[in-house]
Every structure is written in C-alpha cells, then in structure tokens.
Amino acid sequence: MIIDAFYAAPALLILALGVYTTIVRDTFPATVGYLAYGLLLTVAWVQLHGVDVALTEAAIGGGLTSLLLVRASARLRATEVPARLERASLPVRGLAALGAGGIAGALALALLSLPDPAPTLAPAAMASIASTGVGNPITAVLMAYRAMDTMLEAIVLLLAIIGVWSLAPDRAWGGRPGPRYNADPDGILAFIARVLPPIGIIVGIYIFWVGADHPGGKFQGATIVAAMWLLTLMAGLTDAPPISGRWLRVLLVAGPAVFIAVGAVGAVLAGAFLGYPDGWAKPLILVIEFALMPSLALTLGLIMAGAPERIAST
Amino acid sequence: MSGVILFGLVACALVGVGLYGFIVNPQPLRKILAFNVVGSGVFLLCGVVARRGAAIGLGGDPVPQALLITGIVVAFSATALAVTVLLRLYEETESTTLAADTPPSTADAKRT
Numbered sequence: 001m002i003i004d005a006f007y008a009a010p011a012l013l014i015l016a017l018g019v020y021t022t023i024v025r026d027t028f029p030a031t032v033g034y035l036a037y038g039l040l041l042t043v044a045w046v047q048l049h050g051v052d053v054a055l056t057e058a059a060i061g062g063g064l065t066s067l068l069l070v071r072a073s074a075r076l077r078a079t080e081v082p083a084r085l086e087r088a089s090l091p092v093r094g095l096a097a098l099g100a101g102g103i104a105g106a107l108a109l110a111l112l113s114l115p116d117p118a119p120t121l122a123p124a125a126m127a128s129i130a131s132t133g134v135g136n137p138i139t140a141v142l143m144a145y146r147a148m149d150t151m152l153e154a155i156v157l158l159l160a161i162i163g164v165w166s167l168a169p170d171r172a173w174g175g176r177p178g179p180r181y182n183a184d185p186d187g188i189l190a191f192i193a194r195v196l197p198p199i200g201i202i203v204g205i206y207i208f209w210v211g212a213d214h215p216g217g218k219f220q221g222a223t224i225v226a227a228m229w230l231l232t233l234m235a236g237l238t239d240a241p242p243i244s245g246r247w248l249r250v251l252l253v254a255g256p257a258v259f260i261a262v263g264a265v266g267a268v269l270a271g272a273f274l275g276y277p278d279g280w281a282k283p284l285i286l287v288i289e290f291a292l293m294p295s296l297a298l299t300l301g302l303i304m305a306g307a308p309e310r311i312a313s314t
Numbered sequence: 315m316s317g318v319i320l321f322g323l324v325a326c327a328l329v330g331v332g333l334y335g336f337i338v339n340p341q342p343l344r345k346i347l348a349f350n351v352v353g354s355g356v357f358l359l360c361g362v363v364a365r366r367g368a369a370i371g372l373g374g375d376p377v378p379q380a381l382l383i384t385g386i387v388v389a390f391s392a393t394a395l396a397v398t399v400l401l402r403l404y405e406e407t408e409s410t411t412l413a414a415d416t417p418p419s420t421a422d423a424k425r426t
Binding site for chain 1: 323324358359380382384387392398405
C-alpha cells in the first residue's frame, strides 16, 4: 500500500530532526532544530485531526519551549567546550542505544497490537455535550467532564512561576525578571514589535473566544498574547514589572482562585466539586475562562521572562 | 500500513531517540532537550491512539486530545523550571557539569 505523501513527508522529517537535535555536536543548532521539529509536529497534529492540539503544540510545545531552549543555549555557550571532554564512552553509548531501541521496539509492538476497532469515548463525550453549552467536544472535556485536570494545570503553571522566582539570587528578590533588552530603536525588531502586537492580541483573543465551539481555547490564546508581550520586551519597548508588585501577584492568582471558587459553588449547589448546576454550565465556564485568560497570559509571559535578575530600582 | 500507524511508529522511534540522547549527552541542557523529544514522542503516540478512536463524525477521541493539551502545558512548565535551575547553577558555579570528578571548567581556568 502506498502511504499518502502528506503523512510520509512530515513523519520522516520529524524523525530526521529528532535524530539531528540528539546527535548534533553543538547545543545551539540542536535547539534551533527543535524549533523546526515543533513546527513539523504541528503539521502532524493537523494530520491526526487534533487541531486543538496542533494549536497548543505550535504555541507552547514548539514556540515557547524552543524559545526557552534557544535562549538558554546562547547563555550557556561557554560550557560547550568543557562538556566535550565528558563525552560518553563507547560501551555506554552502545548500551544506551540498545536500551532505548528496546523500549522503542516494545512501544511499537504495543502500538501494532492495539485492539481493532479502537475503544473510544467520543460518543460519551458527545452524548451530554448539550448540557455543557459548548460546541467543541475538547473544550467540553477540558471545562466540564475533566475540569479538575484543567484547574490543576492552571495551578501547575502558578507553581512553575513560584519555582522560577524562587531561583532568584537574594539581592534580586522582588526585582525585575531577566536582562533589560536594548534593541536598535529604529531596527526591524522594534518595528515588528510595534506593528505586530495589535494584530496578535486580536488573534489571541479570537482564538480564546472561538474555543467554545471550534478549535482554540484559553491556553493557546493566552500564549499568543504572552508572545506579543515578550516581543515588546525583547525589542526593549517595555520592561518586565518587578515581581514584588501587589497587583501583579493578585492577577497571577486570580484565575486559579476563581476556578477553585466556582468549584466550591458547584460542591454546594450541584453536589460535586466543579459540578455545574443545571442550565448554569455555560455562564460558569465563561466566568472561569475570563478570569483564567489574563492570569495565564501573565503567567506564561513571566515564566518566559525568567527569574528576577535586577533589583527593583534599576 | 496507514499514515496514522506511520506516525505511531515515528512516535515510538522518537521516544527511543530521546532516551538515547538523555543518557548519552553530558550537557544538562541537552538532557532537557532530549527529555522534550521523549515527551513529544509520547504525546504523538497518544495522538495516534486518539485518532484511532475517531467516531460519530469526530476526527479523534476528544478525551485523550484534551489530556494532551494539558500534558503539553505541564511539560512546558517543567522545562521552564529545569532551564531556570540550570541557568542559576551556571551563574553560581560557572559550570553546568554533572560529572562527579569535575573536569576543567571555565571557573577553574579563571582561578588558575
């Protein structure tokens, strides 16, 4: 049987880039390879009919993660040469290849022996979708059937920002994250950082709003809004706020706090934590999403900005 | 063999490639990168399982797809934290080595 080139081409390119990022000697090309790898994975997700996942992969998996890795590799460039002395010995590499190959082989065997027809929760997800008031079954899963996961996910992001901030040196505690970027004010970066954000913010809010009935959602939308903020930061047009700001902290916690509060209301009125009373599902989901969206955008932006490095007065 | 299964096999291979890189590459940043390759392989495998669960007009099973969105965000959080720990380690020691007997680093070069 002939495999469609639209499957075969991204599949083989993804594998090739995965191998490249693993075996290339220098770290910087590896991280750039990972960026391209993330974008190709997005194509794979579209082919697998997971457009919501594709948006998340493009925004967070490929976009933000790659940016983190590329930036870190630039900062750690001085560690490249000493690390070459630590190269794993041939027996270690052989054993690693054997073990990794064995695990990949076992996974492939498991994949090929999956039951046919595959078990699916799609009919169950669609059966009560009318009661949630949303039209996108993935949003129904995220905000109604498995709302607990989404709540904990928002809290994980909050824990991540607390963790990142905790790594600040004592003198910089309460100060501004990351370096102050100085780009050429008449350069192309500053130009794009002025032109793109109005468009990007609209796109981000659109993806957030359309997520109720079509692919999209708050995480993807918040990432785009956060990316616009990061663009203005890196172009030197704005500066990251000091982390000691009271309103900053209130805004970070507001989204998860509203989520927990709505969950508690459900425990009283609907008999289960995060249960929605009949007919109230859509309004309550909207309350959660509107509270969560700014918190998520701010959290993602600040995680990317990194640990505080400068005291607040500078 | 369908295109979907091809993606599945690539996903299995990515888990293997990432694991190999995780063990063999001495630099912590490369280990974080390799860990993300393993993660994306696992996600892709789950995506293939979701696609196989397509039914009643949906292109895939929405439950695993929703869990994948959560998974990608959590993987990003963990990566961000790991990268920040690494940058702090470098700031403190001017080295990022994980070796027990420290080979010559930039810090040693400065001291001598």
